[in-house]
Amino acid sequence: MKIKPRTFSDYASIGFPAGMLMVFFVIPFGIMIAVSFFQRVQGAFYEPAFVFDNYARFLTSFFGGILGFSIGLAALVAVVSVLLAFPFTYILTRMARRTQVVWLVFLLSVLSLSEVLIGFGWSTLLSRTAGISNLLVAVGILDKPMSLSPSFGAVMTGMVYQTFPYTVLVLFPALSRLDPSLVEVARTLGSGPVRSFLNVVVPALRNSIVSTLIMVFVFALGCYLLPQLLGKPSHWTLSVLITDQAIYQSNMPFAAAMAVFLVLVSLSLVAISLLYGKKENAA
Amino acid sequence: MINTFILRLFLGTIALFMAAPLAVVAGVSFNERKSLSFPPEGFSLDWYAQIFTEDSWRSALFNSVGVAVGASSLAVVVAFPLAWFLWRFHAPWARIVQVLGLAPFILPPVITALGFLSFWTTAGAYGQAWTVVISHGIFFVTLPLVTLTLGFEAVDDSLVEAAATMGADDRTILRTIILPLILPYIISGMAFAFVLSLNEYIVAYMAVGFTVETLPIKIFNSLRYGYTPTMASVTVLFVAIAVVVFGLIARFGDLPRLLGAWRHDDDS
Amino acid sequence: MSGLVFESIVKKFGEFTAVHETSLTIPQGKFVCLLGPSGCGKTTLLRMIAGLEAATAGRILLDGDDVTRIPTHKRDFGMVFQNLALFPHLTVGENIVYPLRIRGVSKADCLAAVKRLLDLVQLPDMAGRPVSKLSGGQKQRVAIARALALEPKLFLLDEPLSALDAKLRESMQIELKQLQQKLGITTIVVTHDQREAMTMADLVVVMSQGKVHQVAPPVEIYRKPKDAFVADFIGSTNLISGRISGSGKLAVAGGTLLADDLPATGDVTVSVRPENIRVTAGSGDNTPGCLAGEVSYIRDLGASIEMYLSVAGQQITAITTPSDRPDIAAGDAVSVHFPKDACVVLGDA
Amino acid sequence: MSGLVFESIVKKFGEFTAVHETSLTIPQGKFVCLLGPSGCGKTTLLRMIAGLEAATAGRILLDGDDVTRIPTHKRDFGMVFQNLALFPHLTVGENIVYPLRIRGVSKADCLAAVKRLLDLVQLPDMAGRPVSKLSGGQKQRVAIARALALEPKLFLLDEPLSALDAKLRESMQIELKQLQQKLGITTIVVTHDQREAMTMADLVVVMSQGKVHQVAPPVEIYRKPKDAFVADFIGSTNLISGRISGSGKLAVAGGTLLADDLPATGDVTVSVRPENIRVTAGSGDNTPGCLAGEVSYIRDLGASIEMYLSVAGQQITAITTPSDRPDIAAGDAVSVHFPKDACVVLGDA
Amino acid sequence: RAQEKSLKIGAYGGYFKDSFDKHIFPEFTKATGISVESIAQPTGEAWLVQLEQAARAGQAPADVSMISQVSMLRGSAAGIWAKLDPAKMPNIENVMPSFINKYDDGSVCGVGAVTWYITLVSNSDVIAQAPSSWEELWKPDRAGQLGLLALVTNSFLLDVTAKTYFGGQEILDTEEGIMKVMDKLAELKDNVQLWYRDEAQFEQALKSGEIPMGQYYHDVAGLAAADGYPVRSTFPKEGGINDSGSWAVSKASEKLDLAHVFIDFMSQPEIQTLLSRKVGTSPTVARAKTSLTDAEFASVSSEIEPIIPRYDMYQQRADWLSQKWTELIVS
Numbered sequence A: 001m002k003i004k005p006r007t008f009s010d011y012a013s014i015g016f017p018a019g020m021l022m023v024f025f026v027i028p029f030g031i032m033i034a035v036s037f038f039q040r041v042q043g044a045f046y047e048p049a050f051v052f053d054n055y056a057r058f059l060t061s062f063f064g065g066i067l068g069f070s071i072g073l074a075a076l077v078a079v080v081s082v083l084l085a086f087p088f089t090y091i092l093t094r095m096a097r098r099t100q101v102v103w104l105v106f107l108l109s110v111l112s113l114s115e116v117l118i119g120f121g122w123s124t125l126l127s128r129t130a131g132i133s134n135l136l137v138a139v140g141i142l143d144k145p146m147s148l149s150p151s152f153g154a155v156m157t158g159m160v161y162q163t164f165p166y167t168v169l170v171l172f173p174a175l176s177r178l179d180p181s182l183v184e185v186a187r188t189l190g191s192g193p194v195r196s197f198l199n200v201v202v203p204a205l206r207n208s209i210v211s212t213l214i215m216v217f218v219f220a221l222g223c224y225l226l227p228q229l230l231g232k233p234s235h236w237t238l239s240v241l242i243t244d245q246a247i248y249q250s251n252m253p254f255a256a257a258m259a260v261f262l263v264l265v266s267l268s269l270v271a272i273s274l275l276y277g278k279k280e281n282a283a
Numbered sequence B: 001m002i003n004t005f006i007l008r009l010f011l012g013t014i015a016l017f018m019a020a021p022l023a024v025v026a027g028v029s030f031n032e033r034k035s036l037s038f039p040p041e042g043f044s045l046d047w048y049a050q051i052f053t054e055d056s057w058r059s060a061l062f063n064s065v066g067v068a069v070g071a072s073s074l075a076v077v078v079a080f081p082l083a084w085f086l087w088r089f090h091a092p093w094a095r096i097v098q099v100l101g102l103a104p105f106i107l108p109p110v111i112t113a114l115g116f117l118s119f120w121t122t123a124g125a126y127g128q129a130w131t132v133v134i135s136h137g138i139f140f141v142t143l144p145l146v147t148l149t150l151g152f153e154a155v156d157d158s159l160v161e162a163a164a165t166m167g168a169d170d171r172t173i174l175r176t177i178i179l180p181l182i183l184p185y186i187i188s189g190m191a192f193a194f195v196l197s198l199n200e201y202i203v204a205y206m207a208v209g210f211t212v213e214t215l216p217i218k219i220f221n222s223l224r225y226g227y228t229p230t231m232a233s234v235t236v237l238f239v240a241i242a243v244v245v246f247g248l249i250a251r252f253g254d255l256p257r258l259l260g261a262w263r264h265d266d267d268s
Numbered sequence C, D: 001m002s003g004l005v006f007e008s009i010v011k012k013f014g015e016f017t018a019v020h021e022t023s024l025t026i027p028q029g030k031f032v033c034l035l036g037p038s039g040c041g042k043t044t045l046l047r048m049i050a051g052l053e054a055a056t057a058g059r060i061l062l063d064g065d066d067v068t069r070i071p072t073h074k075r076d077f078g079m080v081f082q083n084l085a086l087f088p089h090l091t092v093g094e095n096i097v098y099p100l101r102i103r104g105v106s107k108a109d110c111l112a113a114v115k116r117l118l119d120l121v122q123l124p125d126m127a128g129r130p131v132s133k134l135s136g137g138q139k140q141r142v143a144i145a146r147a148l149a150l151e152p153k154l155f156l157l158d159e160p161l162s163a164l165d166a167k168l169r170e171s172m173q174i175e176l177k178q179l180q181q182k183l184g185i186t187t188i189v190v191t192h193d194q195r196e197a198m199t200m201a202d203l204v205v206v207m208s209q210g211k212v213h214q215v216a217p218p219v220e221i222y223r224k225p226k227d228a229f230v231a232d233f234i235g236s237t238n239l240i241s242g243r244i245s246g247s248g249k250l251a252v253a254g255g256t257l258l259a260d261d262l263p264a265t266g267d268v269t270v271s272v273r274p275e276n277i278r279v280t281a282g283s284g285d286n287t288p289g290c291l292a293g294e295v296s297y298i299r300d301l302g303a304s305i306e307m308y309l310s311v312a313g314q315q316i317t318a319i320t321t322p323s324d325r326p327d328i329a330a331g332d333a334v335s336v337h338f339p340k341d342a343c344v345v346l347g348d349a
Numbered sequence E: 001r002a003q004e005k006s007l008k009i010g011a012y013g014g015y016f017k018d019s020f021d022k023h024i025f026p027e028f029t030k031a032t033g034i035s036v037e038s039i040a041q042p043t044g045e046a047w048l049v050q051l052e053q054a055a056r057a058g059q060a061p062a063d064v065s066m067i068s069q070v071s072m073l074r075g076s077a078a079g080i081w082a083k084l085d086p087a088k089m090p091n092i093e094n095v096m097p098s099f100i101n102k103y104d105d106g107s108v109c110g111v112g113a114v115t116w117y118i119t120l121v122s123n124s125d126v127i128a129q130a131p132s133s134w135e136e137l138w139k140p141d142r143a144g145q146l147g148l149l150a151l152v153t154n155s156f157l158l159d160v161t162a163k164t165y166f167g168g169q170e171i172l173d174t175e176e177g178i179m180k181v182m183d184k185l186a187e188l189k190d191n192v193q194l195w196y197r198d199e200a201q202f203e204q205a206l207k208s209g210e211i212p213m214g215q216y217y218h219d220v221a222g223l224a225a226a227d228g229y230p231v232r233s234t235f236p237k238e239g240g241i242n243d244s245g246s247w248a249v250s251k252a253s254e255k256l257d258l259a260h261v262f263i264d265f266m267s268q269p270e271i272q273t274l275l276s277r278k279v280g281t282s283p284t285v286a287r288a289k290t291s292l293t294d295a296e297f298a299s300v301s302s303e304i305e306p307i308i309p310r311y312d313m314y315q316q317r318a319d320w321l322s323q324k325w326t327e328l329i330v331s
């Protein structure tokens, strides 16, 4: 029943959101892009100019390594989150409505836990003096308590913890709309529960899985607090360095250049996986 | 039948995993001394009292809630006409606006923050309390946009057409049919934006960090001079508020449905 | 000119023509069924009447006035949608007075209207119910009451009964018909169920692929289909090709048939309904109107018995009641009688 | 003991009993239709056979072996779901060999199986298509081919044709029946369409509200319904209450009827199909088996004519063909004849 | 109106600001009638970015701010500080000359507000013997036991290493020299368990003994010890790191006159004494001018000659240093 917009008032309804987004999103982001070409003034700030120095500085093996690490970390977080959340959400959607509601309220509430506190919570849980390793000692798995944070594992744990509820919430609609008879039919055809999960549910929802992976990936790429709170400097991501440059070094042009680069990289990864997904679909 | 033991183990592990940091934070909030020791030393509710008795925490709490209310309302106000337009009209170019609405969430938050910093200083409004409301409103517009788009899709076209045959024009239809039907989606989009705004740090910090101290900023500032259990108790309070808010939504609406499940019962 | 008139109406969706040029007159006060297979353009036609779809070309006149460009909400037509489209957030009563309420009718008048309309559809005391708590048939009636609240000039129904089960459906058909007779509103019902059309309509409009094939009262549609499509679509039929010999006789494979209204010469198709064909045991006399055949198989459906016959290489179906069943079995030779008034000569589709 | 046997099967969902204690034997190789109104437990019964639902009590035996506790995926039954449930991510061919592939059948054998099965369902050369590009009827056949890939011991279909339109449906019914006859697999089809059941089944199981009412071949179900529910549900019927007088006569309002198998005494209900009632003009002789009545109204449906009669205050419906139509109109006095073999005395429902 | 006699003053948010609000600003208002709107400013560097952005747009989020030395220099290079007139602030005579910041042309742009020390801290439960030298950080048995500041501009570890192993900070004059110092510094990397940015991140670990040693703020460590935690702060024999914050006025501020009054007020020895007592900072005026007792002085400072960071180096080589430093700790 869609019609072509005609009258002024038809257009007015999109005018407001479009205007808001232009003014308050496109312009600020445009400023950042402009700043990324400005001239850095050593020991001070920057001057308007049009130079590529900031991009040139970024193109070193050092930053390449960090970019690689950031992408790898974000990808790993996305994969682990989805690996955990997918079967979990599948089970969740098959539970009684009441149970679902309890879990959903719980997960939504975890969302309101601030990042600092997540970092603090996990650094405590992974610490030598008050952490989980003491429990492991108590049950005799470990000889003496050990410090598990900061470490790569701690960063992963914290980030997966943070992304897990989002992942569940993103997967939830697709999984709960999945036709249960697909699994039942697979069972009448001889697939056990695990097998039918793997070769029916997972492939049938491949597109949802890909888009969820992308979403978590993008989210994790922007994460700058947890790697600092739970990781060693070698686990810092590009977002941490961007924050550093912008805030501690007052080097906005360089920070902006790194950010533009990061956005480009994540957008192209997103585009590639979407293209790939499309192709698979068409085949 | 699925092996129920493995199933329970899996669910239990997830529950434990999700609850563990909450438990630490909650435990710490009961410390008797001003320290974030865990397990807690002694028991005291002072830190909860402090949220309300100490001016700076209380005002930070109110600031945060105020900003979150404003920002989530703004996000809805921006998202609603956009989602409505996309649903009502056939206009391919409007997709561009839709992508703009989805984009803020995709950028790294630092960049959004710096962009806003430059923007507000250039605009000469830097430091005004309302700028953070707009910044957050735009930053989180994606959430109501997504839920509202879902919601509009769920409105049966024939309801609108039926109303038209009975003499309702666009505006009347919007008021008497669409709004009541879409209300749950408005609420859930707003709730998401609200909760995220409540916890957002870097954008708020860059936009108005020095004039309006929101809770995350307050927590950060106190990070510099020693964790205080108040930040844990505030967090516990937040989580409790979230439980109540989402619990109410679940009680009066159909939460799974709002989150995207089809409604199986009650087919009309 | 009173009634609804289509003047060369065309509807295209992009390249695709959903309704080919159609002219049609529906007299005031009639009960009309739009009948046709799925996708033939019935809904599109109805939606154009309601103004929910803009005609690509042509005009629609109501009582002489051009209504083609009048927006839906100003037409004052009542419409019942296929899925009923009751407002889920309103109660039964609120649904019914929705059209009044948005026109600012006073509360008291609304209450009175609810009572009157609920009485009309025989659902008194239901005003306070949420619509989700109604049964299918009750919902149906609420939708009808709502569409009638404004005393519409035209009452449009899009497959209103398709969601109901057979028993309920039958009783609703009768109720709907009685209601229309009582109110005397021009009523147009879309259906793809020919039985439904036959039961309810004063006038049946048969469509296929965006074209109107025949407009006539139900019995005429059945007895005197205009072309092969109508003959085949309305009930089942046997289509037999023949040729008119010079002597005004109708020659078909295996013999000759008798029929009225024969054209002078040429190839024709004849439609004979299965229930009009009489079968007797034994190879017959081969007089005009009677052909020799063989039984292929017999299917006993309880209420009726279907006989599949092979007549001069052509498959012919005949139906009879259990009590009239001839004593035959598969393989038997039979005489197949085609009464003269049962043989309808068709035009081109 | 070859065949499928239900021993005192019960199924409860919480408090609600979906299937009451049921014992039933389905002989090997038969084509069985489960027939009943919506919500009567047909799907539940079928799902219990497939092991998708655990029985609350009782046993299910297949060829003498207890299969009650065997998980679905070890039963080797083929099942076609109401919504077909084709795997959207697989092509037609991949869908069909899914059960073989997960059993590690070699690629070459799979290819051969695809070819054989697609030939069987008359869809050659479709193996490479994505299932989203199939029409409704084609999807149907793919689902059937997939369920048959394993050469199942039992072939279960849950309303397989309900999504198809009338014409396609009719032809699929015939194909399904022929397929089953060719393969000789015990087949159980759920349906709520009695016409479908009558057309396809060797044996019809009529259910309502979780109980089995009658198990019999279709014609017997129609001619000799066991109780009022079956009589009314299968086709339409006239239910007449009567009382057996001492002399073995059946007294009803307005006269006496004749019937076989009369019990000694007591109140009974008699079912008479409308098409078995003969109506003649003029008030009759009032002999046993003939009652005096009056025409309420007459409905001409084209293929048949329905006569609504009032006989001693009771509404009676009779149907006849146009050729046998008596010369009567509403208000006329008529004689209504009830042939002896058309009067079926019913048991308690 | 009162508004005309009010001043927006930035102080580090949290404990610092709380103490100022409670003990210092009321004194100022009482003495001058100028009301204070105190502003919680974030870390010096982040605040600098905001001040700079605001100044570009002609705004002043705060009239007077407390700015760390590296940021002071950066701000002067960008010229965002208002020039101050010493004649209007007679009391700044009291402030030691090293705490007066000047533009290249000699005009004053910042006046020392407070100073503080970064020292060697340890958990006395875990480490029985108090360490006495920065060399302790390099000892192999300290593996995984250290918490150090993560930014080159606030840890000042280059200065510490130069003083401890290269006989003084002169080696930091050249890039080759700095690289040598960094190589030395790289040797202690294995000992570091935590590179922290936010003090509290380390404080908690120090108190619990999770990370028993590191560099930390002398005053805050003292507060923790006073609270009964097993924490001690030691001035190493090479000296504690002495860093300071200066009052500076944003060029965009329209209240330069009031700012002069404020800075003048804060430069009084009595106020500096008050700061030491109530806020825990070390005075920017000579000890002799204050009325601090020995014990009071010891709790905020030390007689051992401090390490004064090479601020000039941090400013002139800012980007190069931050790059090398990041490479040092990240790799």
Ligand SMILES: Nc1ncnc2c1ncn2[C@@H]1O[C@H](COP(=O)(O)OP(=O)(O)OP(=O)(O)O)[C@@H](O)[C@H]1O
Pocket (backbone or CB within 6 Å): C013, C016, C018, C036, C037, C038, C039, C040, C041, C042, C043, C044, C045, C192
């Ligand atoms: N909005 C549309 N855009 C393009 N094609 C359309 C649109 N609406 C209908 N059509 C096409 O027009 C034709 C007629 O559609 P219509 O809905 O009128 O059929 P119908 O006779 O009501 O069929 P049914 O009995 O299935 O409801 C169909 O082929 C349909 O695909």
Ligand SMILES: Nc1ncnc2c1ncn2[C@@H]1O[C@H](COP(=O)(O)OP(=O)(O)OP(=O)(O)O)[C@@H](O)[C@H]1O
Pocket (backbone or CB within 6 Å): D013, D016, D018, D036, D037, D038, D039, D040, D041, D042, D043, D044, D045, D192
């Ligand atoms: N999982 C379930 N939980 C509770 N009740 C159920 C469940 N499944 C079915 N029922 C109930 O059991 C009864 C029988 O359901 P079933 O699906 O077997 O009916 P059916 O005969 O297949 O009907 P239809 O023709 O509508 O498909 C219904 O009243 C239904 O509401």
Ligand SMILES: [Mg+2]
Pocket (backbone or CB within 6 Å): C042, C043, C044
């Ligand atoms: Mg239609």
Ligand SMILES: [Mg+2]
Pocket (backbone or CB within 6 Å): D042, D043, D044
């Ligand atoms: Mg069913």
